[in-house]
Amino acid sequence: ETGVTQTPRHLVMGMTNKKSLKCEQHLGHNAMYWYKQSAKKPLELMFVYNFKEQTENNSVPSRFSPECPNSSHLFLHLHTLQPEDSALYLCASSQTTSGLNEQFFGPGTRLTVL
Amino acid sequence: AQKVTQAQTEISVVEKEDVTLDCVYETRDTTYYLFWYKQPPSGELVFLIRRNSFDEQNEISGRYSWNFQKSTSSFNFTITASQVVDSAVYFCALSGIRGSARQLTFGSGTQLTVLP
Numbered sequence: 001e002t003g004v005t006q007t008p009r010h011l012v013m014g015m016t017n018k019k020s021l022k023c024e025q026h027l028g029h030n031a032m033y034w035y036k037q038s039a040k041k042p043l044e045l046m047f048v049y050n051f052k053e054q055t056e057n058n059s060v061p062s063r064f065s066p067e068c069p070n071s072s073h074l075f076l077h078l079h080t081l082q083p084e085d086s087a088l089y090l091c092a093s094s095q096t097t098s099g100l101n102e103q104f105f106g107p108g109t110r111l112t113v114l
Numbered sequence: 115a116q117k118v119t120q121a122q123t124e125i126s127v128v129e130k131e132d133v134t135l136d137c138v139y140e141t142r143d144t145t146y147y148l149f150w151y152k153q154p155p156s157g158e159l160v161f162l163i164r165r166n167s168f169d170e171q172n173e174i175s176g177r178y179s180w181n182f183q184k185s186t187s188s189f190n191f192t193i194t195a196s197q198v199v200d201s202a203v204y205f206c207a208l209s210g211i212r213g214s215a216r217q218l219t220f221g222s223g224t225q226l227t228v229l230p
Contacts, residue, residue: 004158043205043220056217088157099147099209099216100166105159 003027004106006091012112013081021076021109023091029104031097032074034066037088037108049074050097081113116141118208120221127196128229135191135224137206143167143215148182148189149207153223159205165189196228 003026013019025032034046048056049068063085065077074091088108094101117140127133139148146167151159163173165182173180177194193200203223209216 040222042222043218045217048217056214090157090159092159097216099211099218100164102149102161102164103159103218104161105151107156107158110157 004091004093004104006089006106006109008109009107010110010112012114013078014114015081015083017081018077018079020078021089021091021111023074023076023106025072025074025091025093025104025106027093027104029093029095030071031094031101032068032071033092033094033103034074034076035090035092037090039087043090047076048097055097078111081111083113086111086113116143116146116208116210116215116219118206118219118221120204120206120224122224123222124225124227126227126229129198130195132192132194133196133226133228135193135204135206135226137189137191137221139187139189139206139208141208141210141215143210143212146208146210146215149209149218150180150189150191151205151207153203153205155202162191193226196226198228198230201226201228 007022032049036044046060047066052068067075090108091106092103094103119138148165150162153159179192181190203225205223206221207218
């Protein structure tokens with residue numbers, strides 16, 4: 001039990017669909033992250049939020065739209081995705097965005113784009 | 115720029131063998147943090163250890179031990195008397211303290227398979 005939950009665990013969508021991934025952390029942390037993990041590639045940081053404010057956007061295409069309504073919840077809204085977007089999407093949280101703090105990860109959403 | 119290299123893509127050992135996972139890093143910072151994470155088949159990354167750049171003491175936690183050597187920019191991870199439950203992908207990661215370097219830079223991971 002890491003204290004970070006993600007839903008859904010698996011998602012299959014067509015390229016014209018709109019869906020959202022949800023992440024919730026129960027650790028009282030102030031920073032939240034979205035990562036993409038594709039086969040045979042290192043984890044790619046997508047977005048960082050600190051106290052609900054976006055602080056990093058690593059050149060992510062606009063078809064991925066994050067939302068952070070409060071420090072405990074993070075969403076990733078998906079629309080008009082491409083097959084190459086199929087991957088494991090991991091959410092994480094940490095006390096702050098300081099490099100000192102370890103990040104705690106959720107189990108991920110396995111996304112397949114048809 | 116920060117970089118983490120895990121040259122071993124896959125390792126297979128037989129149960130009870132010792133195994134060492136290599137990690138080499140690059141950074142221009144003098145203050146930085148090194149991490150190891152375990153990713154079992156369930157998917158979530160599990161934090162194992164954090165080490166800061168000023169603490170070169172080796173650490174042991176049960177069957178796990180870590181060897182940090184600044185002179186060679188390495189932070190290797192050894193599992194003693196491996197067990198089938200140790201089968202997972204292991205990631206080494208690095209973070210700095212300024213700007214975007216604060217974010218974790220991950221290596222590509224080492225898939226460890228422990229055979230019964």
